[in-house]
Amino acid sequence: MPNIVACFKWVIDEADLKVAAHSRELILDRVSYKISDYDRNALEEAVRLREQYGGQVTTVTVGPPGARQSLKDALSRGPDQGCLIADTAFVDLEPSQTAAILAAALRSRLEYDLIICGEGSSDLYAQQVGPRLAENLGLPVITYVNKIILEENLLIAERRLEDGIEVVSVPLPALVTVLPEINSPRIPGLKQVLAAAKKPVINLNQKDLGEDFSPLLQTLSIQAAPSERRRLRFGAEGADLKKVVDALIREGVVS
C-alpha cells in the first residue's frame, strides 16, 4: 500500500496575462491562478494508482501564503490529504529552492514511497524541481513518464523519448515526472468539491522546516517576447505554396 505524494505548483493562468503595449511588462492585476497543467496529470496519476493499488495520496505545494487557495482545488481532484508549505519568504522561488523546501518537508513530515511531479510547470517549464528533489532525497528519478505500473516494491515506467519508448524499472521509493499524455485528468464533480474542505491539511512554514532556502539564481526582470501579426494572406492553390515558403524564409522562421 504505497504512500504517494503528488507535487503541484500554483501558477498564474497564462490566459489572463496581458502585456503592457510599450514596456512589454506583464500586467498582473487581474490574473487568476491555477494548478500548473502537467501537475494536474501528476495528481490524477497519483489518484489512479491509489484506486488501483490502494494506499494514500498526499498532495503538496510550496508558495507564498496566497497559495492556500489552491488546496480545495487540488483536494477536489481526489487526494486524501494536503500539505501546504507556505511562507511570506516563498515568493518567486526558483527551482533549486522549491526542491530544497519540498525535500525538507518530505524528509521530516511525510511518508512517501512514490513522489510524482509534472514534467515541467506551465509558467517556467524549467523541468528542474522533480530531478532536484530526487537528488536532495537521494532517490532514483524517472523523467518523461508516459505510463506507470507498480509491482511489489518495483516501479515500472514507460518513458516517451524523442526517438522511441524506453521502459525502465526502479525500486521504491522513487520519483517520477509525468507527461500530459499519461492520463486525462478528471473534472471534479460537485460532491468532490464540497468534500475537499473536509480533508486534512498539514500546514508548514519556513520556521517549521528550520532552514533558510536561499536562491542560487535571481530573476532581474521579465518581459513578454514581442509577437506581431504580419497579416499576410495566401491562396489555397499549389502555386501559392511557394509564396508561403518564401514568406517564412523572409521572416526567418525557416532557413
Next chain:
Amino acid sequence: MDFKLTEEQELIRASAREFALKYLEPIAAEIDEESRFPMEVMTKLAEMDWLGIPYPAEYGGAGADYLTFALVVEEISRSCASTGFTLSATTGLVMNPIYQFGTEEQKKQYITPIAKGEKIGAFALTEPGAGTDPGAATTTAVLEGDTYVINGTKTFISNGPIADVFVVIAVTDKSKGARGLSGFIVPKEAGGISVGKHFQKMGLRASQTSEIIFKDCRIPRQNLLGKEGQGFRIAMQSLDTGRIGIAAQAIGILQAALDESISYSKERVQFGKPISVNQAIQWMLVDMATDLAAARFLTYYAADCKDKGLPSSKEAAMAKLFASEAVSRHASKAVQIHGGIGYVKGTKVERLMRDAKITEIYEGTSEAQRMVIAGNILR
C-alpha cells in the same frame, strides 16, 4: 455586502466550464442541426452531481445551493443552450415541485432516479388554450375510487417525447378556476399517454418539445402532489425557481455572444485594421458587457435570496426579464458584428441568436414577468 463567490462555487464553475468545453462545445452545432437530444450527456451530468444540485443527498441531490445551480447552468449554456435548459428545467420544474410538495416516499421514488440520470422528467402545464393564463387549463383529473383519471392535451412540453415521468397540472375542480388545479406525478408506464405534435423549433433544437396527450391515463391516488387545489401554487413556485435557471441560461448565451464578438472583431480586418478599433463596434461590445454584468448580478442575487430563504419571486422575475431581453438584443448585435458570416450556419453566433429568443418566451413571457413584478411593486 459581498459580491464574491465562495471558493467552492468558483471551483464548481471552473468544472462546469471545463466540462462544457470538453463535452458540449464539440457537439453543440451538430445536435442543433440534427435536433438531437444528447442522451449520453445526461449520464455525464449525473456523474458530475449536477442533476439536483440544490437538493439533499438523501434524494440523490448534491446538497449545494441555487447559486451554484445558476453557475452551472450558465457555464453549460455558454456552450450549449439546449443542455443548459435541460439541466435547468429538470431541476427547477421537475425535481423542485416534487421536493417542495412531495411526500417523503415521492421524493425518494422520483427525485433520485432523475438525479442519477436514469430517468428523464418533464413538466406539463401549458395547454393549447392555456399559456400565460394557466387558470384556463382544461386537462382534467377525476378521482374514481383510489385512481385519478387524467384526460386532456398539454403542449410545448420540453422532454415530452423522451420523458419517463411527468409533473402534470390538471383541473380537479372546474368551479374554482386557478384554485381548482392540482399537481400530479405521472409515470410514463401508467399508460394512456401519447406524444402528439413534435415541434420543429427555430432554436433550442437539441431540446425536444412536443404535445403530450392524456387519454384515460390512470394513476394511483398517492401520486397527487401536495393537496388537491394546490396546483396553481405548485406551478408558480416551480416557475419562480425555474426562472433563476432561465436567467442563468440567458447570461451563459450572452457571455458566449460577447466572447465570440470580441475575438472575431479583433481578428477581422477591414480598411487595413481590425474592426474592433472602430468605436461603432466597441460600443456594441461595451453595451453587451455592461448588460451582461447587470444581468449576472440580478441573477446571482435572485439565487442568493432563494438560498437565504428570503422572498425571491420578484427577484427571479426581474433577473429573467432583464437577462432574456438583454441576450435577445445582444445576440442579434453579435451577428451584426460578424457581418455576413454571422448569418451562416455553423457560425456560433447564428445559433446563439436563435437560442437567445426562447428565453423571452418560456417559463413566462417577458410580459408575464412584468405582470409578476408589477404585482409585487404595486402591492
